[in-house]
Amino acid sequence: MKIGFIGTGSMGSILIDAFIHSGALLPTDMVISNRTIDKAKQLADKHTGLEVAKSNIEVMLKCDLIFLCVKPKEYKNVIDEIRTISLDSQIIVSITSAVLIEHLEEWLPCKIAKVIPSITNYVRSGATLCMYSERMLEEDVRVIEDLLAYISKPLRVDEAYTRICSDISSCGPAFMAFFLQKFIDAAILKTGISRELATELASEMLYGTGMLLTSGGMDPTTLQQKVSVPGGITAEGLSMMENELDGMFIELVHTTHAKYEEELAKVKSLF
Ligand SMILES: NC(=O)C1=CN([C@@H]2O[C@H](COP(=O)(O)OP(=O)(O)OC[C@H]3O[C@@H](n4cnc5c(N)ncnc54)[C@H](O)[C@@H]3O)[C@@H](O)[C@H]2O)C=CC1
Numbered sequence: 072m073k074i075g076f077i078g079t080g081s082m083g084s085i086l087i088d089a090f091i092h093s094g095a096l097l098p099t100d101m102v103i104s105n106r107t108i109d110k111a112k113q114l115a116d117k118h119t120g121l122e123v124a125k126s127n128i129e130v131m132l133k134c135d136l137i138f139l140c141v142k143p144k145e146y147k148n149v150i151d152e153i154r155t156i157s158l159d160s161q162i163i164v165s166i167t168s169a170v171l172i173e174h175l176e177e178w179l180p181c182k183i184a185k186v187i188p189s190i191t192n193y194v195r196s197g198a199t200l201c202m203y204s205e206r207m208l209e210e211d212v213r214v215i216e217d218l219l220a221y222i223s224k225p226l227r228v229d230e231a232y233t234r235i236c237s238d239i240s241s242c243g244p245a246f247m248a249f250f251l252q253k254f255i256d257a258a259i260l261k262t263g264i265s266r267e268l269a270t271e272l273a274s275e276m277l278y279g280t281g282m283l284l285t286s287g288g289m290d291p292t293t294l295q296q297k298v299s300v301p302g303g304i305t306a307e308g309l310s311m312m313e314n315e316l317d318g319m320f321i322e323l324v325h326t327t328h329a330k331y332e333e334e335l336a337k338v339k340s341l342f
């Protein structure tokens with residue numbers, strides 16, 4: 072089976088790298104295209120045998136399963152280009168939250184999967200959020216999830232929860248890195264600790280915390296309880312954060328959902 076990638080920007084190239092490094096795919100299994108062809112060529116220079124197509128049409132003509140890795144506003148151009156040569160036997164995997172399965176089904180005759188990856192997949196961890204159109208057969212779903220399992224934990228979610236699941240799984244790494252950055256900056260400002268040491272400590276801490284919350288079998292509440300001795304320093308810090316951050320995460324969810332609605336409307340208006 073030939074796998075295509077239309078769009079080799081940040082997420083497209085992360086997926087290609089991860090599939091190759093994990094052994095899920097060989098470079099020769101894939102055909103890729105990108106608006107700026109040099110970006111695709113740079114990937115091919117890194118992975119001998121990876122074929123760069125001259126156009127998105129060429130990818131569609133050569134592949135059975137095609138990942139669409141472009142931004143919402145770029146869907147219109149791609150769909151217009153490929154719709155007349157798309158086949159109902161082909162599987163399109165769209166990685167964009169703000170493009171609905173029902174719209175992709177309206178625009179293309181193909182079987183449609185919506186899979187939201189995460190930057191964590193680069194190091195073969197984190198989830199991939201999986202949603203499928205009714206056109207997908209059991210064996211199509213198996214092909215996709217077998218592939219994704221090399222680089223992630225594929226989790227089936229209801230499309231109605233795409234936004235909040237992506238907030239946690241895909242935006243989450245950036246949000247957590249932001250918190251870490253603020254923590255490190257404050258540590259440097261208040262104590263004079265070196266950035267290098269503070270960053271190393273913070274990164275190791277987040278890695279270990281992630282392990283405790285997955286293979287370690289702890290949930291976030293238990294973890295907090297285990298670290299905070301009643302009346303101790305952690306408890307004091309947690310209590311301060313409870314007051315300072317009250318409402319912030321509600322606001323965060325409002326913000327991401329408002330932006331999502333805006334993008335959904337924009338995509339719809341383009342067609
Ligand atoms: N970056 C991330 O962590 C994640 C991104 N996504 C989704 O992936 C999608 C792509 O995001 P990024 O890779 O971050 O964006 P990006 O801007 O880095 O990559 C998009 C690529 O598409 C190419 N492109 C644009 N129009 C094209 C066309 N007509 N034909 C072929 N190629 C074209 C661009 O040249 C660019 O290389 C977005 O919808 C985003 O929401 C999903 C999960 C995580």
Ligand SMILES: O=C(O)[C@@H]1CCC=N1
Nearest residue numbers: 168169237238241242
């Ligand atoms: O739009 C999304 O849901 C994804 C999450 C990170 C970037 N884009």
